[in-house]
Amino acid sequence: MRMPRRRMQATRSRMAGRINWFYYAAPQTFYSLAGKSTPVFYALAAILGAIGLYIGFFVAPTDAQQGEGYRIIFIHVPTAWMSMFLYVVMAFWAAIGLAFNTRLSSMMAQAIAPTGAWMTFLALWTGALWGKPMWGTWWVWDARLTSELILLFLYLGFMALQAAIDEPRRADRAGALLAIVGVVNVPIIYFSVQWWNTLHQGASVSITRSPTMATTMLWGMLVMALAFWMYCIGATLTRVRAIILERERHADWVRDLKGSPQ
Amino acid sequence: MQPPLLEKEGNLLLPFRAPRTAQMNASAPIAAFACVVRRDLLLAMRRRSDVATTLFFFVIVVSLFPLGVGPEMNLLRTMAPGVVWVAALLASMLALNRLFSGDYADGTLEQLVLAPHPLGLLVGAKVAAHWLVTGLPLVLLAPLLGLAFDLNAKSLGILMLSLLLGTPTLGLIGAIGAALTLGLRGAGVLLSLLVLPLYIPVLIFGAGAVEAVAAGLGAGAHLSVLGALLVLAVFFAPWAAALALRISLE
Amino acid sequence: MLLANGLECVRGERRLFRDVGFELDPGALLHVQGRNGSGKTSLLRMICGLLAPAAGDIQWNGTDIRTLAESYRGELFYLGHQNAIKDDLTATENLLVSETLAEAPVTRASARDSLDRLGLKGYEDLPTRVLSQGQKRRVALARLLFRERSRLWVLDEPFVALDPHAVREVAGIIADQLGGGGIVIYTTHQDVDLAAHQRIELRLGK
Structure with missing residues (x-):
């Protein structure tokens, strides 16, 4: 299960000739690296977001069927993508932390969860805003919306479990196991919700499928997706820095930080 | 308190004991499995009120629905599968708290972890015993409640069958959650937050099977998926729950 | 070792x-x-x-x-801080369960003998919840007599x-x-x- 310390050191020396990944895996070095790169990600997010919104609001044509209301998809679709993708990334880091007992990966998983939940919430909210003018109701039990709601529950469960455990090691490992179980279940849940939806032919309107998508719409969506990527990376790194400080607050290097500004 | 009775029940523990002949005893895992199942059944027999509470909860939740939505039989008939299934889901979740917490509190859980057997096997035994006292009664009681919702005989049969296939899966998935939340404050509410989203596929296919029959379609596909979910759960859940127990016991 | x-x-x-x-x-x-x-x-x-x-x-x-x-x-034999006995089982049943799980050679008779040796004669068939702290500890310690091989x-x-x-x-x-x-x-x-x-x-x- 766990990588014995000795083998870890052997791997470390073997890799010394190439890029030394373990150097960056130490919380201390990662802390300063993340500190330097966070502003870059935020800046990119702002720039890409401005471009994407400009395309979305001014360049992309009005949809023949849905009018102006469709423009919410420039937020809705990227957040929905991120919400699903982040869960997988979170489970990946959590699993690495569980298997190799690397503290930083567990901290990454913990840092990703709130951003993922936030993206899920945004996707649901914008979905509801989009649904009101289109279907005349805030909520329909559409397969995608329902799966997204369940995904939000999974995020909240992960965060609640970690919050309830005081011992960091147990919180990391218990959360990791839950995330892995969740990631195995997500396809099953998605498949069953799809099945359920096709059986109950009430609300079978699909939310993201528009008949033909203009090229500019597609571009706008892609740029917005990139902007959300940058935002999520930036937010995660900011949070991971806070977690590192909290967990290592008794370490010498954190005490030394108090004297210096950064 | 009643020595003669205890003596008689206690004999349950004896017959399946395997003799220790060599280091590698092929029947040892089976004996250990049977030992844990028997122990938990015996404990449940001495605490019958706990079992009754779960059943009572199941019945009362189901009977609340007509009071909430009105006594119109057509409406109730369409709702019945969903109502019975949701109630079964909640009842089995309510019982999950007891799965490991007693053993955790008195230290027997540590001894189970230290027993020279795969922990997943012993967890499987605990889930099996737990299902026999909390899941099986739900299966047997469900047709009675279905009658109150005017389900026909065929639907009732499928309802039982779907519960028979579905409730063990609920117990197996729930065991992971119960192991993860062991000894935490507010474990009960937390457990429901962790476990209920994972129950959704079982709910969909369980209730769906009965609805399909009521709509004149076959329930075969639904029941097959329920069976597949059960097989998956039997193979993976005890292992995951065992890992969760080790994490929680550290 | x-x-x-x-x-x-x-x-x-x-x-x-x-x-x-x-x-x-x-x-x-x-x-x-x-x-x-x-x-x-x-x-x-x-x-x-x-x-x-x-x-x-x-x-x-x-x-x-x-x-x-x-x-x-x-x-390995581990005697924990807690006694690891079930309150609703009798002392004998507790021994039968724990030793069967540990693959130790135990019978109803040998379980009773070991309890007698630890001064629990007459308490073998009572649910352990009625026993005193010291008596419960003795039930837990009776397991030692089956673990020579550990x-x-x-x-x-x-x-x-x-x-x-x-x-x-x-x-x-x-x-x-x-x-x-x-x-x-x-x-x-x-x-x-x-x-x-x-x-x-x-x-x-x-």
């Missing part, structure tokens, strides 16, 4: 101990000492493999105990709540095990005289 290297224990924020090591041969007795909260129970749980050390490793016959897993657990005994406060007579009885059982080449690791706050040909005192904390 049992070798521990550079063990470190961190619970929550606090480091309880670091760089703890020892080597125990057959017949050795290790007495773990220290104040409350110094990590005695944590060390014993580490030796059992219940708790992963923050650093260091534990080897049994030259192999890490995490690798050995079940075969190591087959050699070559490593880890006993957390075995003498707690026992009267002097029972303490002598248990000390005798431990002495027999040591004489038969078993390794015993224990903690106690009581003054109990245990003799062994290799006796190590380990003090945790300052």
Whole structure:
């Protein structure tokens, strides 16, 4: 299960000739690296977001069927993508932390969860805003919306479990196991919700499928997706820095930080 | 308190004991499995009120629905599968708290972890015993409640069958959650937050099977998926729950 | 036989101990000492493999105990802080269950004999919830009589709540095990005289 310390050191020396990944895996070095790169990600997010919104609001044509209301998809679709993708990334880091007992990966998983939940919430909210003018109701039990709601529950469960455990090691490992179980279940849940939806032919309107998508719409969506990527990376790194400080607050290097500004 | 009775029940523990002949005893895992199942059944027999509470909860939740939505039989008939299934889901979740917490509190859980057997096997035994006292009664009681919702005989049969296939899966998935939340404050509410989203596929296919029959379609596909979910759960859940127990016991 | 290297224990924020090591041969007795909260129970749980050390490793016959897993657990007897007996089962039933799980040779008769030897004659068929603290501890300790084959005994406060007579009885059982080449690791706050040909005192904390 766990990588014995000795083998870890052997791997470390073997890799010394190439890029030394373990150097960056130490919380201390990662802390300063993340500190330097966070502003870059935020800046990119702002720039890409401005471009994407400009395309979305001014360049992309009005949809023949849905009018102006469709423009919410420039937020809705990227957040929905991120919400699903982040869960997988979170489970990946959590699993690495569980298997190799690397503290930083567990901290990454913990840092990703709130951003993922936030993206899920945004996707649901914008979905509801989009649904009101289109279907005349805030909520329909559409397969995608329902799966997204369940995904939000999974995020909240992960965060609640970690919050309830005081011992960091147990919180990391218990959360990791839950995330892995969740990631195995997500396809099953998605498949069953799809099945359920096709059986109950009430609300079978699909939310993201528009008949033909203009090229500019597609571009706008892609740029917005990139902007959300940058935002999520930036937010995660900011949070991971806070977690590192909290967990290592008794370490010498954190005490030394108090004297210096950064 | 009643020595003669205890003596008689206690004999349950004896017959399946395997003799220790060599280091590698092929029947040892089976004996250990049977030992844990028997122990938990015996404990449940001495605490019958706990079992009754779960059943009572199941019945009362189901009977609340007509009071909430009105006594119109057509409406109730369409709702019945969903109502019975949701109630079964909640009842089995309510019982999950007891799965490991007693053993955790008195230290027997540590001894189970230290027993020279795969922990997943012993967890499987605990889930099996737990299902026999909390899941099986739900299966047997469900047709009675279905009658109150005017389900026909065929639907009732499928309802039982779907519960028979579905409730063990609920117990197996729930065991992971119960192991993860062991000894935490507010474990009960937390457990429901962790476990209920994972129950959704079982709910969909369980209730769906009965609805399909009521709509004149076959329930075969639904029941097959329920069976597949059960097989998956039997193979993976005890292992995951065992890992969760080790994490929680550290 | 049992070798521990550079063990470190961190619970929550606090480091309880670091760089703890020892080597125990057959017949050795290790007495773990220290104040409350110094990590005695944590060390014993580490030796059992219940708790992963923050650093260091534990080897049994030259192999890490995490690798050995079940075969190591087959050699091990752990008496925890808690008695690990079910309140709703009788003393005899408790023994039957725990020893069957441990693959120890147990019958209803031998279970009753062992309970008698620990002074529980007449209490064998009562649910253990009606027993006193000391009597419950004796039920837990009766398991020792089935574990001669376990070559490593880890006993957390075995003498707690026992009267002097029972303490002598248990000390005798431990002495027999040591004489038969078993390794015993224990903690106690009581003054109990245990003799062994290799006796190590380990003090945790300052």
